[in-house]
Amino acid sequence: MTLTINSVNSIIETTVKKLAIPIKNYLSRFANKQFNRWLKRRIPPAKKHKLSNHNIFIMPSRFGVVYLFFVVLLFLLATNYQNNVIMLLSYLMASVFITTMMHSFFNLSGLAISADKTALGYANQNIHFPIKISSANKRLAINFCFDDQAVLHLPQSEPGEQTVYVCCSYPNRGVYTPGRLKVSSEYSLGLFITWTRIDFDQQCIVYPQAMSLSYRQSDFGDAEQENVFSQSSKPGVDDFFELKAYLPGEPLSRLAWKQFARGQGRLTKHYHQQQGTRCWLKLNDMPNHGLEKQLAYLCFLVSEYHRSEQVFGLDLVAEKIQPSQGEFHFKECLMALAIYPKSLR
Numbered sequence: 001m002t003l004t005i006n007s008v009n010s011i012i013e014t015t016v017k018k019l020a021i022p023i024k025n026y027l028s029r030f031a032n033k034q035f036n037r038w039l040k041r042r043i044p045p046a047k048k049h050k051l052s053n054h055n056i057f058i059m060p061s062r063f064g065v066v067y068l069f070f071v072v073l074l075f076l077l078a079t080n081y082q083n084n085v086i087m088l089l090s091y092l093m094a095s096v097f098i099t100t101m102m103h104s105f106f107n108l109s110g111l112a113i114s115a116d117k118t119a120l121g122y123a124n125q126n127i128h129f130p131i132k133i134s135s136a137n138k139r140l141a142i143n144f145c146f147d148d149q150a151v152l153h154l155p156q157s158e159p160g161e162q163t164v165y166v167c168c169s170y171p172n173r174g175v176y177t178p179g180r181l182k183v184s185s186e187y188s189l190g191l192f193i194t195w196t197r198i199d200f201d202q203q204c205i206v207y208p209q210a211m212s213l214s215y216r217q218s219d220f221g222d223a224e225q226e227n228v229f230s231q232s233s234k235p236g237v238d239d240f241f242e243l244k245a246y247l248p249g250e251p252l253s254r255l256a257w258k259q260f261a262r263g264q265g266r267l268t269k270h271y272h273q274q275q276g277t278r279c280w281l282k283l284n285d286m287p288n289h290g291l292e293k294q295l296a297y298l299c300f301l302v303s304e305y306h307r308s309e310q311v312f313g314l315d316l317v318a319e320k321i322q323p324s325q326g327e328f329h330f331k332e333c334l335m336a337l338a339i340y341p342k343s344l345r
Contacts, residue, residue, distance in 0.1 A: 039180070045201035048114040051183070055196050056108055058101065064191035068097060097191060104192040107185055108142070111135050115181070115200040120331075122299075123173050123209040126150075128165040129202065131181070133157060141187040146178040168204055173295065173338050176204040207334045210303055211296035213287070251309055251326060279323065281305070282315040295337050302337070306330040316340060 043055045060068060071093045078087035112134045121127030131144060136159055144166045145151040152166050168178050184195035246255065246266035256267040281301050286294035298314070305312045306325070313323035314333045318341075321333055 039197060040199070043196070043198055045199040047117075047200065048112065049196075049198040049200075051108050051111045051113070051196055053105075053109070055198065056105060056194060057196060058105055058192055058194045061186060061190055061193050064097075067093070067191055071097065096189075100189050100191045103188050104185065104194045107139055107187045108183065108194050108196070110137070111139060111183075113181075113183065113198060115202060117200070117202055119168070119202065119204050120207070120334075121168075121204070122207045124169065124171055125209070126167040126169055127204055127206070128167055129178070129204075131164050131166055132161060133164065134161040135159060139185075141185050143182075143184045145182050147180070147182075149178070170204065170206045173206050173208040173292075173340075174342075175339060176206060178202055178204050205335065205338050207338045208292065208295045208299040210300040211293060212300050213297055247326070254309075279305070279310065279312045280315050281312055283317055284315075291342070295340060299334065299337050302330065302333045 043049070049055065071090055074086055074090035074093070077083070078085075078090055114132045116130060119127050119129045129146075133139075135157065138159055139157040140155070142154045142157065143151050144154065144164060146166065146168055149169070150167045152164060154164055166181065168176075170176055180197040180199045182195060182197050184193060186193055246268050254268045256269055259265070259267050281298055283294055283298060286297045288294070302312075302314065306329075309325060311323050311325050314321040314336060316336060319336055321329070321336060
């Protein structure tokens with residue numbers, strides 16, 4: 001009979017545990033959803049936020065709760081034993097508690113915070129969001145973080161404008177929304193946590209993590225010959241071809257500085273090798289190790305071609321980027337790799 005009762009109790013405990021976890025998760029998701037909905041109405045997304053009593057929240061920390069309990073305990077003891085010294089001590093500690101609450105609030109109040117709409121970076125690497133803060137007064141012990149991301153601690157901010165970089169990291173490529181930025185502080189004495197959650201409606205564009213591979217340019221780049229110049233030509237003074245008007249995004253290393261100094265405008269030098277070869281980097285030419293690895297290989301090749309200032313195009317089957325070079329072309333190719341559909345092939 002004892003074994004039967006123990007078995008029944010074990011079954012009941014197991015069943016309760018199995019039911020408790022999903023119920024707890026559901027209630028947590030429901031509470032977060034309602035809180036975020038209320039927060040969206042109270043603090044809507046904006047490019048710039050100025051902290052005030054409208055968007056600052058304050059509550060006692062764990063230490064503050066213990067401190068307040070001790071103050072109440074002293075007050076009850078003083079009242080019960082009619083001890084004026086203990087009563088005076090409880091009043092003094094209560095006044096410190098209230099004064100600290102005001103200091104905590106004013107440490108964040110009046111702080112203006114703004115941020116850019118977009119941040120760019122690679123998977124599994126820290127992506128830095130520049131956050132600009134400005135204030136007429138010095139601020140102390142401020143923390144910045146996005147949800148489930150690393151916390152940036154700023155010990156002291158000087159009067160005026162200052163830029164801090166809050167980090168995010170994502171394991172896979174794509175477009176992410178980092179969510180609301182949490183700004184908090186436990187100044188002073190750690191009795192209170194003053195915080196706010198502000199939304200800049202930001203996006204984080206994550207490029208694939210580049211994976212190196214042994215290659216030659218002729219292995220993955222289909223060359224299109226446009227004139228009689230040889231591919232083996234190397235850039236140099238003897239290979240100079242012509243001057244053309246400068247286009248935004250072209251590398252400054254090719255700018256004709258002598259002509260610019262003479263007042264002839266911005267011109268860039270073009271060489272035989274640039275005129276002779278256009279290479280295509282094709283998704284279908286990558287080693288067949290899965291779509292994500294193929295995109296990672298392409299990311300590596302795009303970076304290498306850009307670093308060596310080669311003219312190249314990108315062929316992703318569904319999208320083609322015509323051969324070009326420069327910073328704008330480099331970013332355009334990385335963007336195409338980042339937003340390439342995960343289930344297109």
